[in-house]
Amino acid sequence: MGLSYPVLQGILKRGYKVPTPIQRKTIPLAMIGKDVVAMARTGSGKTACFLIPLFEKLQARQAKAGARALILSPTRELALQTLKFIKDLGKFTGLKSAVILGGDSMETQFSAIHGNPDIIVATPGRFLHILVEMNMNLNSIEFVIFDEADRLFEMGFGEQINEITNRLPNRKQVLLFSATLPKILVEFAKVGLDNPVLVRLDVESKIPDELKLCFVTCRPEEKLAVMMCLLKQVIKPESQTVIFVATMHHVEYISQILTLAGIANSFLYSNLDATARKINAAKFQQGKVKVLVVTDVAARGIDIPHLDNVINFNFPAKSKLFVHRVGRCARAGRSGTAYNIVSPDEYSHLLDLHLFLGRSFNIVPPTEAKNVPEEAIGKMPQSMIEDEQSNLISWHESNTDVYNMQSVCDNAYQKYIKSRPAASVESIKRVKELDISFAGVLPEFRGLCNDATDLLTKMKGYRPRGTVFEVVAKPSSVDYKVMKEKRAFHKDNIFNHHRKLEERQSWITEVSESQDTSKLPSSSNDEINSAFSEVILPKKRKMDNLYRDEKKKKRKNLKDEEFYIPYTAPDQHTEEGLAVNNFASEAEKAHFDLCADNNESQRLQKQIKKWDRKKKKMITIDNNSRVGKIRTESGVWIPATYKTKRYEQWKDKNKVVAQMEAVEEDEDADNETRRQLERLDTSRMTHWARHNQKLKEKLMVKSELKRPEQILKAREILEKKRARSGRKKAGGRKGGGKGRNRRR
Template sequence: MDTELVGFANPNEVEDDDDEEISNGKKKFAKKSGGFQAMGLNFEVLKGVLKRGYKIPTPIQRKTIPLALEGRDIVAMARTGSGKTACFLIPLFEKLKVRQAKTGARALILSPTRELALQTLKFIKELGRFTGLKAAVILGGDSMDNQFSTIHGNPDIIVATPGRFLHICVEMDLKLSSIEYIVYDEADRLFEMGFGEQIHEISNRLPESRQTLLFSATLPKVLVEFAKAGLSDPVLIRLDVESKLPEELKLSFITCRPEEKLAVLLCLLKNIVKPKSQTLVFAATMHHVEYIHMILDKANISNTFIYSNLDPSARKINAAKFQAGRVKVLVVTDVAARGIDIPHLDNVINYNFPAKCKLFVHRVGRCARAGRSGTAYNIVSPDEYAYLLDLHLFLGRPFHIVPSSGSGNIPEGAIGKMPQSMIEEELSELMCWHDNTTDLINMQKVCDNAYQQYIRSRPGASTESVKRVKELRISQAGVIAEYCDVTPAAADLLSRMKNYRPQGTIFEIGAKPSSVDYTVMKAKRAIHKESIANYHRKMEELDDKAADIAKVSSKKSILPSSSADEISAAFSEIVAPKKRKVDDLYKNIKKKKRTVTRDEEFYIPYAAPDKHTEDGLAVNSFAANADRVQLDLSADNEESRRLQTQLKKWDRKKKKMITVSNDSKVGKIRTESGAWIPATYKTNRYAQWKEKSKVDAMEDEDDEDEHPRLQKLRTTANTHWARHNQKTKDKAKSKAELKRPEQILKARKLLEKKQRKQGRKKGKGQKKGSKRG
């Protein structure tokens, strides 16, 4: 039975981006799209796009922008670095067109991190500089008074992080009724960071006639439910999904002992990486970032650093230093793993290997963007081998280990080592620095403690990978040829010396046959002769098994989608790349492979066919959630009994003890600082700011030019008539507003939807009535 993966390109077919048609053996060229000029953009928008340097739209831009210009709701998924930011900014400028000072914000862009929000603001200023549209940014950690002033300035576009923006909405009682265009940038990251409550709360405040665009580098099943609830008849665009990494990205995996990681990092930065190239180094915790920063300063390597607890202004300054090219190395935690576009970034180094496959994709996706080439170096210690195998399963790449002999045709991306002579040289220098600097010794202890805490919170690798890693002898991998700093002959000699195992022990070599030591060892060897033979046979079997695993992993399997029904229910239209058929020989090979004895229609496998992919893309897993849940049936000590009694309280109305909800986060939202506050929580800060800045007086002056009918309805006392007049005033304003054609069309579609639902309900009621009759 042939199953098709909905939304994905078929692996049996090759993507064809040339828009060619073949008929009667001759190439018949279809009309080319012509780039951005053929999209019907305004002159001001097109001028900004061309001035920015964009000439030919990327595949995701070719598919997304025309649909967005039609006013459709879109869920777009494409490989990282494929130009998703321009996909939602160009239709945004085309929709808003010109500045409207008194309307209020008409577009909202939600970003997971402040760096990504600032980068989006920079793009808006560059692409839309000829449109005259005003953009503002609302970020946590900045002054709320300044943000009140910004909102009162009626910007056309607001770029914000969800926590602070919702806090501002609550404080100012913002209705967001003027929002026409909402973008969720890096949507899976928004949900992964725990902004689900804020996103739903903000979505409830938006008008139903809005246009929604949801962009992400990955699309977990969690987001399908959100798209069904929050979007109106959305189109799903999935491009470049089969190749999770860009073709221009080169991978290198270097194994070493944990204590050698710093030495390997210094070897890479000093000897392998080009001196003028820019490098991003990812570490596990903020303490590792500070420690690596101190070491690189000692080594006279220009560098800077970013982590979440760093002051916002310092983060901005350090990021600007790196982007401007004043420093060559930026050491970061995963706060910079998503969405940051650093021009001409050449290399990424994973100092600590990521535990999640999706996180690896986003880390290395910082380089090799928009057609540029790049290299990702990965330093892997023995406790990270299982995650390395999980990654290869997720990517569908063959798992090759460099042989210790160094012979044979070694493919690119094989797992190997760095020459020990290079590592020893850096290790001796590191030991000297630590002996002479107390700060480094103290920081090393802090890092060791932080790593222990990191291991506790790190999700475990799959049990299959943990078992398989024991069979693969990764620690015995040979030296990667391109890192070898000695001549090939010397390298071969060193590898032979390393792998040489003498036949006898020290008691047998050089001893006389008549000596007691020699006689005892020969007798001992004779007793264990069979065990030694069994061990060598077992090692040979393991080598054969490892070779079989490498062969199996190199074969690409066709995975049917487990979420086809969900996707087809959520999206009425799916856009995939154009394809063309491969040659008949390849088809015949595939047909031979499909002849299996089991009946695919009734066969139920033990695991889901896309298990590895979904595990890599998962936002929340059942195992992680189950670990946090505990059920006590009865108390077994005094302390537990006391805690159980605290969970009940006396209800005066019901006249009995009732159980209090143990969930302290019900009806609350999380601010940018991480504190949970009630969704209706409101301080007096906004009122104080209005009084201090005399905003009411300025509004009175502005209202002198209002319509006479609205001026008559203006009253100051908080009475019934004042409230009545305010409602009448709002109605008059809403009637005066002109609706755009796409807004009218969307409102009609929503009305038709409601009428259909009501018709179904009436039909059911009539059937029930007829049954009763």
């Protein structure tokens, strides 16, 4: 790749030897100055793809040039991780970096920017706030990176990103990295990037081969017990595990349960204080605790070294979110396991996931089959679950905090279900036909319990032949006779239903036993090309367009131009544009909603309400209103809260203006002295050369002299030190006198 020695030294120090496929494709393109949109699966080394070209472009530290590179990240954890990566990889380059995050002190961030860092890592919201507050100039930016760009737009940073992009110079190189490619990202790439190159790798294999998936079905009230069984009996105590839950209330609740069970853990969620988030994440990354409970705030971009397991306590509603969650482990060639606890209300989302991944939907048969396929859907032995369930019940009865937290979690989950995206209609229909609830025990759990003691599982599988009316009642009773008549009337339907169930169960058992679970080695591209004379790849855009054009040419034009009368006038669009009172536009305004019965209610219905975290209530938002907004140089209206006077107050407090003027005067004086020294030639041994040598010595002495302001400042500091030391001596004498009085 032609890397310089300091960059290569940092890469080797980090321990990297062979680049990943996305790095091999992206780094050379970025080195020649191309704008790149790179797509690859999670954990494929996308961070190094933009940092290595960045170090090569910037080369060395330039203290007076200003920031030359900007990296935008969606979350503070990802930004801090990128900063750590910059310090590791760029250890020998001498480049200075700064991080701008929401929740941190703005005064500290003002100081960091005044230190002229070469690289700024930031979240979009706080960075735009700093830009507006400081009226900052970004003309020195040469390199812009959007990390996890799809997540940036999903989290609602679109306005901030567009405003930041408008302030950037035209001559810049942009690298955009994403796991998916939504439509809004394509539109942004068209406008914000200059002739970009799309690098799309590893999209077909959404989950790495080293990751093992395990799906455990259970009732909703048994989820916590299943999770405790996994942590205590299945997962090794020394391995690191991340547990993903639905809401922040579940995070606190599960953390309390794990603490009662003696399992050291930490937790993360979005509303947690920034300092606490940093401390809890550091505990887990450094190995002080082995379990981390998080919401989806940590599902994207976070690289946790040597992560072994992921547990999905609440199954994700979106398949892409599942990919990002389980992508935290099995990164960079390491192996890992993702345990998924699935309840009946999540079966349809589980089927959607298998369709998205293109994998077979295998259910473990109730009877012990010989060859159960890998990544099958089954359950855990009931005896294991009951043991943990009894412990949980006793903890809830004895601990008031845990009991109250459980009710809070139940209410939060009901709210979560209302906002959870629904599964596809086809999956909801097909799940009803599948017997997921009657799945057998997974093979990896069979050796953890004794079959003789697993009596509850056998009892659960028992189905009596008669109903309650037939078993309990006497043969002479009316209920018994009515049920017998009803059963005789529907005898054929009952027989056919049981026959279909038996046939289906036998077919599932035969398929599961006949499937070979061994994996065949994959073939290389050279082997495929040598075996086949022609290889047809999917989605050939150019060929599709050519075929479409040929098809259009073959179509016959059935319109007779001589007798054809169009149903619209030729100048229809012009007339609509010039019309003052157009019927269509007036009719759209004159609609009537049955939900509102007066003008005031209709006006309120059109307004949008949004939850305000600070006020803790729903507030009305009028998008068209410009009240409380300011207009930027690019013409965009942003909230006025971005422009306060905190920067001016900070400058006055720290006397930044006087310091900057003094520095500029020193620079001007140094430059003038340097120019005078350059003019004086002392290389030749002549009379004027000796004269110039004397002048040079005078200038050197003059440049070392202090200015009056510097002398005054030094005197003030010296006086303060003397006053401080005098107060200390007086206090010591006073204390000594009191001691003598006491002794007397």
